[in-house]
Amino acid sequence: MSDFIIVGAGAIGMLTALALRQRGYAVTLIDRQQAGRESSWAGGGILSPLYPWRYADPINALAQRSQALYPALVASLIETTGIDPEHLSSGLLMLDGAEGDEALTWSRRTGTPVEAVAMDKIAAIQPGLAGVTGPGWWMPQVAQVRNPRLLRALRAAVELSSIRLIEGAPVERLELVGGRIHGVRVAGRIMPADAVVLAAGAWSGDLSGLLPQPPQVQPVRGQMLVLNAPGSGLARIVMRGGRYLIPRRDGRIVVGSTVEQVGFEKRTTPEARQELHRFALELLPELREAPIEHHWAGLRPGVPAGIPYIGPHPAAEGLFLHTGHFRNGLVMGPASTELLIQLVEGEKSFFDPTPYALDAPRLGELH
Ligand SMILES: Cc1cc2nc3c(=O)[nH]c(=O)nc-3n(C[C@H](O)[C@H](O)[C@H](O)COP(=O)(O)OP(=O)(O)OC[C@H]3O[C@@H](n4cnc5c(N)ncnc54)[C@H](O)[C@@H]3O)c2cc1C
Structure with a gap:
């Protein structure tokens, strides 16, 4: 039996699994598909909230701590897996x-x-x-990571540790009896565990149906394009009016993104493709010749005020929430994992954990 089952192998689930394993726990990490193929893959990898002054302090606190943790995280992933997540200080x-x-x-x-x-x-x-x-x-000082590579590196690190990774296994529900978690149900069978971490991204709300107080997580679609533009000369992340261009090391340029509340709809739209492309050409006309290589969408785990849920569920003993990172999961991930582990271990935490608790006030819209 596992000490911990983690539901969801996005960036948040994989970081959590690695950190718990490092503390000596027996960890099972479950995803309904291949690890790292949802929001964490779809994102831009900017390691800062966009317009950080518009965000609540608890978001910036995690972002700033993660910014300090990233160089060592990336160095250790390169050393253990040989995969370079391309941590780049592009500003x-x-x-x-x-x-x-x-x-x-x-x-x-x-x-x-x-x-x-x-x-x-x-x-x-x-x-x-x-x-x-x-x-x-x-x-x-703003940096970026190439998130698909970060995820490949995290998955390789998971495979190299003694974490049990189960892919292609949808968790049907959390097993809660008498206010205590006993494990999860997969394909009609209970997988027992002493504790469960809910890290299922935009789907965390759905999996919380049976909980006395479910976290408020909703999917928010974001569409992106990538242009192949070697030699374009774009060296900085550039933003205008909420849209951005991100230059990758190999000359590709990521163009983002839309923010759409359309439920669990992950299809891309011709309107968004046109709008993002127009934005890129208006900002950097030399991209006119650059072909669009790919257009995709991801579902962000949206929460009120954008403040993630980190810590124990107050009415389900043994259940920990680590979800709802909305637009900033890659930048907040390492620090929010650090905080979760401190709460699991009952250690003094680096931050005041109160704003991330399930019942903390989250004033403001889905943000
Ligand atoms: C277009 C876009 C741009 C973004 N840009 C940035 C950025 O520049 N910087 C930044 O910091 N953040 C960015 N983000 C946000 C960031 O990607 C998310 O906050 C982060 O990826 C959330 O990680 P996660 O692991 O919680 O979710 P996910 O990566 O979505 O992972 C959740 C996992 O749970 C699994 N799962 C779901 N249901 C079940 C189930 N029933 N059973 C088993 N497994 C299940 C899924 O398959 C998935 O693998 C962006 C997001 C998008 C969409």
Whole structure:
């Protein structure tokens, strides 16, 4: 019998499995398909919330801690698996001058570098941009990972540890008897465990149907394109009006993203393809010749105020929640895993865990 069953092998489930295994627990990680093929794969891999000053402090606290953890995480994945997740400090240039004072106040308060850039200085940071009509904001420390590679590395690390990885096995429900978790049900059979971690991304709400207090997780679709543009000269992540271009090391450029509440609908739409492509060409006209290699969609685990659920379920003994990372799961993942492990072990946590508890107030919209 496992000490822990983890439901869902996205970035969050795999990070959790590795961390629990490192603490010596017997871990089973279950996914209904191949590990790392949902939201964590579909995302952009930007290691910062977009416009971080618009987000609640608990989100930025996890993001900042993760930013410090990423270099060692990536180095250890390269060493153990040979797979390079391409952690790259490309910086983030925002062409939204109107963010104004809010950005600077946040920068001062958190000690995060955000530099105001006059319009005529923008080309020195990133040449070739079109339609620049005002000042911008430059966050030189923002990095990215190539998330599909990060996931391959995490899956390889899981396979190299003694974690039992079961793929192609949909968990039908959590087994809860008398207020205590006994395991999960897969293909009509109970798989017993002392404890269960719910890390099923956008599907976590569905799996919580029988819980006395289910976490509020909803799918939020995001569509993306990738252009093949070797030699384009794009070296920075560039944002305008909520859309972005991310330059990968091999010359590919990821264009994102839409934010759509359409339930569990993962199909892509011609409208989004056109809109994202138009955005890319308007911002960097030299991309006109670059073919669209792929257009895809993923379902983010949306939660009120964007604050994930991290910690024990108050009315289901043995159940831990690690879900609801919405738009920031890759950047929050390492720190939120660290916090979860500290809560599992009853250690003093790096952060105040209160805002991430199931019953903490999450003021604000799905954000
Ligand atoms: C277009 C887009 C762009 C994004 N860009 C960024 C970004 O730049 N930076 C950033 O930090 N974040 C970004 N995100 C958000 C980030 O991808 C998510 O917050 C994060 O991936 C959530 O990870 P997860 O492991 O919880 O979910 P997922 O990766 O979705 O994993 C959940 C897993 O649970 C499994 N599962 C579900 N139901 C069951 C079941 N019943 N039984 C067994 N397994 C089950 C699924 O198959 C899946 O593998 C983006 C997301 C999208 C869609």
